[in-house]
Amino acid sequence: MMRRVLGTPPAEKDLARLTPEDQRRILDALNRFCMTEAGDVRRLAATSLPEYRLRISPWRLRFYLSVEAVSVLRVLFRDKAYR
Numbered sequence: 001m002m003r004r005v006l007g008t009p010p011a012e013k014d015l016a017r018l019t020p021e022d023q024r025r026i027l028d029a030l031n032r033f034c035m036t037e038a039g040d041v042r043r044l045a046a047t048s049l050p051e052y053r054l055r056i057s058p059w060r061l062r063f064y065l066s067v068e069a070v071s072v073l074r075v076l077f078r079d080k081a082y083r
Contacts, residue, residue: 004069007071007072008074014074014075015027024057025057039054041055050065058078060075
């Protein structure tokens with residue numbers, strides 16, 4: 001089952017700041033996760049709502065997960081992703 005991808009304005013701004021190569025790598029990993037649920041995904045413990053992260057090399061994609069959609073919150077470098 002393929003989930004829809006919903007991007008928040010901060011996530012879209014984060015992605016626009018990256019190089020085209022990094023954008024492609026992140027979007028490919030996100031599409032692969034949406035289709036197969038494959039990827040380095042972990043649930044974040046210190047969040048009130050069930051929030052997850054997808055690790056893509058030095059980048060972290062933070063998102064909410066529902067049955068029909070993945071709501072991308074932020075796309076950040078690993079040292080800034082957990083603050």
